[in-house]
Amino acid sequence: MTTTNSVETQTETEFDHPCPIRDVLDRIGDQWSLLILTTLAPATLRFNELHREIGDISRQMLSRTLKRLEQDGFIERKIYAEVPPKVEYKLSPLGHSFLEPMQALIAWADSNHAQICQSRRQHRAKKDGQA
């Protein structure tokens, strides 16, 4: 196993996660990262445009998630020295390349979501029947 969380009791876990897959998924698996990336895929957007576009995200989480995505190199942030401030976000080449394999997964999710829901209902039915 490539886990090895052994010694590092650090609260950081910021860089050099030993397992690439885990590392990537930890970043992408959160509530918002992927949604932001896909929203940003077709267009460069400003902060509040993004906020309106996504709708049900708090400004906090948007800000926080954007920062992480930027740190990880998925998106690029351009600040215009204007008043009022203007900040634009866009995907980096890395971000775009990430979305390619991700598209396959998204397509899979779309195709198989119904089956998953059905499976859940069946198990739910069994349980209710027993109880």
Next chain:
Amino acid sequence: MTTTNSVETQTETEFDHPCPIRDVLDRIGDQWSLLILTTLAPATLRFNELHREIGDISRQMLSRTLKRLEQDGFIERKIYAEVPPKVEYKLSPLGHSFLEPMQALIAWADSNHAQICQSRRQHRAKKDGQA
């Protein structure tokens, strides 16, 4: 946006998540699901075999995650009416089909992990330089 978490104040969120991608990622994005699936991909395993194989997972989480994966139809569980008990876990067809697009993502993570780490270090360096 397809989020619509509107009314459902239920603690469950068990079935019928409106957004397929979110739904799938919520299940798969946790610490253990994917690791279990990949471990189970090449071989059918018993509970404790799985436990040893993964190593740093608690039995609780193993049990809990297996149950969810089974409910969602990713794995199948076969109980042998023996003493001592014997339970085998294997991927379902759905589970196998899921791993196909997932492989692409795993490959991507492997290829680009170094770049992500580097990007993190650069940002870290910037911050430290300023501070």
Next chain:
DNA sequence: CCGGATCCGGTGGGATACTG
């Protein structure tokens, strides 16, 4: 307009002990 700071609840996940 673009966020940061703070508070606070829900949940993921570990440790341990117990059951069938």
Next chain:
DNA sequence: CAGTATCCCACCGGATCCGG
């Protein structure tokens, strides 16, 4: 062997208020 029950903490994410 294959789990469950309980406790407990860390962290994610929402709400709100504040600053540049």
